[in-house]
Amino acid sequence: MPSHRFLAPALFALALGIAPVTASAQSFSDSQRGEIEQIVKSYLLAHPEILEEVSTELSKRQAAAEALKHEATITENANAIFNSPHGVTLGNKNGDVTFVEFFDYNCGYCKHAMNDMLTLLKTDPKLKVVLKEFPVLGPGSVEAARVAVAARMQDPTGKKYLDFHQKLLGGRGQADKARALAVAKEVGFDMDRIEKDMNSPEVRATLEENFKLAEGMGMNGTPSYVIGKQVIVGAVGLENLKEKINTARCGKASC
Incomplete structure (x- = not known):
């Protein structure tokens, strides 16, 4: 299984300025943040297929949430x-x-x-x-x-x-x-x-x-x-x- 499936969440967290749990107190300077953002950008350009995976997962979650909403509305009415x-x-x-x-x-x-x-x-x-x-x-x-x-x-x-x-x-x-x-x-x-x-x-x-x-x-x-x-x-x-x-x-x- 390609390793990018596991690296991506951590990279996105860093890009947003959210440190991993093990380093929750860590903060980043503007220059560090810029470097991280560049890493994330380069990573996504090298592995654009991950965006499709993210989009698919988002669609699944939205559909599931919509289905639950429909069930509640149908039951109520x-x-x-x-x-x-x-x-x-x-x-x-x-x-x-x-x-x-x-x-x-x-x-x-x-x-x-x-x-x-x-x-x-x-x-x-x-x-x-x-x-x-x-x-x-x-x-x-x-x-x-x-x-x-x-x-x-x-x-x-x-x-x-x-x-x-x-x-x-x-x-x-x-x-x-x-x-x-x-x-x-x-x-x-x-x-x-x-x-x-x-x-x-x-x-x-x-x-x-x-x-x-x-x-x-x-x-x-x-x-x-x-x-x-x-x-x-x-x-x-x-x-x-x-x-x-x-x-x-x-x-x-x-x-």
């Missing part, structure tokens, strides 16, 4: 994340794993990710799926989300909502109020009630809750997921989602 009456629940309502997706009707990646969700819904009978509107891509997205929440309010089974969801998210063009209302009408919702419910406290409470949860978990894009105690941001693909579900189910990527 578990009921709102997995069982909120404001969410749309599909699949096995008593499933052993809950798959939560935050999405935007104008998100191109969400359109592709929808097929992943539908495949999981069809192929995993133990999976509970929860959909949460997270309109982050402008006024049109907010309007479409308000129509979607109003549609959910008159469809407790989620079956008509899922039809609406697929047609709106899978369709072409910008999603906004007009297009969302057209899809709701096509699916067969009570349009007078949709128009009324769009401005209800329930719609406002739903979107406020979803934004609060997403912010608390550091979600900065769509689609984003919560599976078990894991937060996943981005369209990671079907196989990755299956691995996350298995990890939540049995503690490993393949059950």
Whole structure:
């Protein structure tokens, strides 16, 4: 094993003016400090690969810290994340794993990710799926989300909502109020009630809750997921989602 793995910490400590434990009382003059800094610089130029090692280790530690933060946030808000009456629940309502997706009707990646969700819904009978509107891509997205929440309010089974969801998210063009209302009408919702419910406290409470949860978990894009105690941001693909579900189910990527 190359010796630089062991020398580097001591050199960095000296460069920062931090003496080793065995010489904690030692101090350095300006000239000594300059010589040490030059030694460190020369060492790093001769062994630049150590910077990659440091960067990799830092990334690992940051990821671990972020994972712990996510676990704490999920535990604290578990009921709102997995069982909120404001969410749309599909699949096995008593499933052993809950798959939560935050999405935007104008998100191109969400359109592709929808097929992943539908495949999981069809192929995993133990999976509970929860959909949460997270309109982050402008006024049109907010309007479409308000129509979607109003549609959910008159469809407790989620079956008509899922039809609406697929047609709106899978369709072409910008999603906004007009297009969302057209899809709701096509699916067969009570349009007078949709128009009324769009401005209800329930719609406002739903979107406020979803934004609060997403912010608390550091979600900065769509689609984003919560599976078990894991937060996943981005369209990671079907196989990755299956691995996350298995990890939540049995503690490993393949059950």
